[in-house]
Amino acid sequence: MKLLNTINSPADLKRLQASQLPLLADELRDYIIQSVSRTGGHLSSNLGTVELAIALHYIFDTPDDRLIWDVGHQSYAHKILTGRKDRMNTLRQLNGLSGFPKRDESEFDSFGTAHSSTSISAALGMALAAKLKGEDTYSIAVIGDGAITGGMAFEAMNNVGVYDDINMLVILNDNDMSISPPVGALNSYFARLMSGKFYAAAKNVGKTVLPAPMRHIARKFEEHAKSMIAPATLFEEFGFNYIGPIDGHDLEALVPTLQNLKERKGPQFLHIVTKKGHGYKLAEADPILYHGLGKFCPEEGIKPVLAAKPTYADIFGNWLCDMAAVDKKLIGITPAMKEGSGMVQFAKDYPERFFDVGIAEQHAVTFSAGLACEGLKPVVAIYSTFLQRAYDQLIHDVALQNLDVTFALDRSGLVGADGATHAGNYDMAYLRCIPNMVVMAPSSENEARQMLTTAYRYNGPAAVRYPRGAGIGIEPEKELTALPLGKGDILRKGKNIAILAFGTMVNPALSAGEELDATVVNMRFVKPIDKELICEMAKTHPCLVTVEEGTIHGGAGSAVMETLAEEKLTHPVLLLGLPDKFIDHGDVGQLLAMHKLDKHGIMASIIERFGKIDDSGKE
Numbered sequence: 180m181k182l183l184n185t186i187n188s189p190a191d192l193k194r195l196q197a198s199q200l201p202l203l204a205d206e207l208r209d210y211i212i213q214s215v216s217r218t219g220g221h222l223s224s225n226l227g228t229v230e231l232a233i234a235l236h237y238i239f240d241t242p243d244d245r246l247i248w249d250v251g252h253q254s255y256a257h258k259i260l261t262g263r264k265d266r267m268n269t270l271r272q273l274n275g276l277s278g279f280p281k282r283d284e285s286e287f288d289s290f291g292t293a294h295s296s297t298s299i300s301a302a303l304g305m306a307l308a309a310k311l312k313g314e315d316t317y318s319i320a321v322i323g324d325g326a327i328t329g330g331m332a333f334e335a336m337n338n339v340g341v342y343d344d345i346n347m348l349v350i351l352n353d354n355d356m357s358i359s360p361p362v363g364a365l366n367s368y369f370a371r372l373m374s375g376k377f378y379a380a381a382k383n384v385g386k387t388v389l390p391a392p393m394r395h396i397a398r399k400f401e402e403h404a405k406s407m408i409a410p411a412t413l414f415e416e417f418g419f420n421y422i423g424p425i426d427g428h429d430l431e432a433l434v435p436t437l438q439n440l441k442e443r444k445g446p447q448f449l450h451i452v453t454k455k456g457h458g459y460k461l462a463e464a465d466p467i468l469y470h471g472l473g474k475f476c477p478e479e480g481i482k483p484v485l486a487a488k489p490t491y492a493d494i495f496g497n498w499l500c501d502m503a504a505v506d507k508k509l510i511g512i513t514p515a516m517k518e519g520s521g522m523v524q525f526a527k528d529y530p531e532r533f534f535d536v537g538i539a540e541q542h543a544v545t546f547s548a549g550l551a552c553e554g555l556k557p558v559v560a561i562y563s564t565f566l567q568r569a570y571d572q573l574i575h576d577v578a579l580q581n582l583d584v585t586f587a588l589d590r591s592g593l594v595g596a597d598g599a600t601h602a603g604n605y606d607m608a609y610l611r612c613i614p615n616m617v618v619m620a621p622s623s624e625n626e627a628r629q630m631l632t633t634a635y636r637y638n639g640p641a642a643v644r645y646p647r648g649a650g651i652g653i654e655p656e657k658e659l660t661a662l663p664l665g666k667g668d669i670l671r672k673g674k675n676i677a678i679l680a681f682g683t684m685v686n687p688a689l690s691a692g693e694e695l696d697a698t699v700v701n702m703r704f705v706k707p708i709d710k711e712l713i714c715e716m717a718k719t720h721p722c723l724v725t726v727e728e729g730t731i732h733g734g735a736g737s738a739v740m741e742t743l744a745e746e747k748l749t750h751p752v753l754l755l756g757l758p759d760k761f762i763d764h765g766d767v768g769q770l771l772a773m774h775k776l777d778k779h780g781i782m783a784s785i786i787e788r789f790g791k792i793d794d795s796g797k798e
């Protein structure tokens with residue numbers, strides 16, 4: 180009988196001898212590899228936190244002690260140890276387990292995460308709440324060396340340091356990787372902390388920090404001296420008691436160190452060193468490839484497949500290289516998403532014009548504003564969901580000054596397995612209300628290229644929002660052609676009903692329109708919206724329908740309604756799009772169908788709403 184099969188909760192785990200934990204770690208790691216190979220998910224980060232999850236649940240009293248996994252893409256071992264092993268086969272699928280911690284899913288998920296750098300703030304809130312309520316519980320934030328580069332982490336540490344009587348522990352999981360290799364001065368600082376010159380001071384760390392009964396741990400520290408350093412100045416300056424680095428895969432060091440830290444009051448900081456992909460050679464060798472992946476064969480690993488169609492990220496990446504070749508002023512910026520955003524080739528070809536600023540969306544946007552002030556042409560490649568982080572920077576630093584910044588907004592609309600935290604459902608609503616912004620949504624790869632050119636040539640802030648994954652298979656033209664600003668395109672003329680469609684919804688709308696003999700318009704622009712065309716459609720059709728892959732509330736359909744209201748046109752309008760609720764993980768096609776945003780759903784909604792329309796155009 181495997182040890183892992185005896186663990187249904189942290190209480191079961193606590194019954195094990197400490198000496199049994201390494202065997203459990205091996206079984207757990209193997210289980211994660213097998214399980215992720217069948218579902219897909221975030222593999223490398225999860226393989227790196229197996230020992231940490233075991234040690235934390237072994238020492239702390241979760242869920243009373245609050246455990247927060249920053250980003251949460253490394254929380255699979257935690258999920259398995261907290262009673263969700265049998266549901267791992269449903270991971271990231273419709274109605275299945277989330278790929279991230281989720282409060283609704285388990286009492287052990289103290290805080291929902293997925294966007295990075297939130298854990299220290301949330302843990303401080305919980306630690307202070309415990310203090311105010313007179314509870315003697317602990318709050319623990321586990322944060323990676325990538326996530327700690329996010330500004331919020333520093334805002335939180337600045338705040339933590341003033342409370343010397345809270346029960347709070349921050350664990351820095353330093354695997355020397357973000358999704359890509361880590362960037363920035365902080366990363367160099369961590370590297371310096373690891374360097375030999377701190378070794379001498381490190382020898383004393385164990386003795387000074389650990390009380391007499393724990394002297395054997397001090398010896399252990401000395402054995403691990405190569406991976407240890409002196410108290411780190413930066414975190415101590417922030418008011419933490421800093422310990423480490425220690426080997427985060429060594430349960431013999433991890434368990435007693437955590438036990439010791441648990442007994443101390445005030446903000447504690449433990450620096451552990453782990454390997455991304457630990458224990459699975461292929462992931463260790465290529466942690467980027469194995470960061471987030473689909474199903475794979477564990478023995479053979481990920482097989483390169485020649486994709487039938489390029490993704491929108493590829494289309495963007497090619498456009499970026501082509502535009503950079505003709506305009507030396509182009510600068511490409513990513514907040515830590517080089518691979519996902521399709522910028523690998525650009526980074527190789529134009530290293531001096533490529534900037535990975537780390538997980539720092541706010542900085543990325545204001546940095547681009549600075550570049551634009553000096554006459555350069557920044558292109559910020561950013562996921563729709565992560566631009567939410569930089570909303571004020573977008574308004575205050577870019578749009579208010581009408582600066583010439585292009586936003587390549589990837590992962591707009593539903594994203595599938597990552598679910599509600601990563602869905603790009605809000606950008607049309609949150610962008611179109613900002614003065615000076617131009618907002619476009621392509622219906623094909625070629626249009627994406629044209630819109631990127633349009634945005635780039637427009638002298639002001641402009642965003643092109645395109646979805647995750649591949650398009651409809653239309654090869655983009657080689658030329659860099661701009662579209663006429665604010666003009667839609669009538670795709671078919673029909674009777675009675677005009678469907679005004681945006682972006683990814685143009686094609687299903689066209690199929691529905693053909694069946695219903697409706698007029699179908701590719702609106703192209705969310706802002707400026709084509710008022711002339713909307714009025715023409717209203718004047719020639721008794722009923723209008725808008726369709727968008729985004730929230731209906733405040734979205735592109737609302738822009739159409741506003742135009743009708745301004746023009747005093749009182750038409751019946753059916754607004755189709757995503758409802759006012761968070762949409763969980765699942766296959767995108769499945770989710771679109773569930774929300775009636777495929778051909779059949781669009782037809783059904785139109786018939787349900789306007790079913791009584793006759794040829795004379797009366798409802």
Ligand SMILES: Cc1ncc(C[n+]2csc(CCOP(=O)(O)OP(=O)(O)O)c2C)c(N)n1
Binds near residue numbers: 224295323327357540
């Ligand atoms: C605000 C935000 N920006 C970007 C991301 C995408 N992202 C997810 S994991 C990750 C890297 C995190 O690195 P680290 O914290 O070191 O964890 P590791 O992957 O090394 O385990 C990034 C950039 C995110 N989740 N949230």
Ligand SMILES: CC(=O)[C@@H](O)[C@H](O)COP(=O)(O)O
Binds near residue numbers: 221250252293471594
């Ligand atoms: C956890 C996280 O934020 C990223 O790893 C994200 O899951 C990447 O998403 P894509 O797979 O769409 O690039």
Ligand SMILES: [Mg+2]
Binds near residue numbers: 324353357
């Ligand atoms: Mg890391």
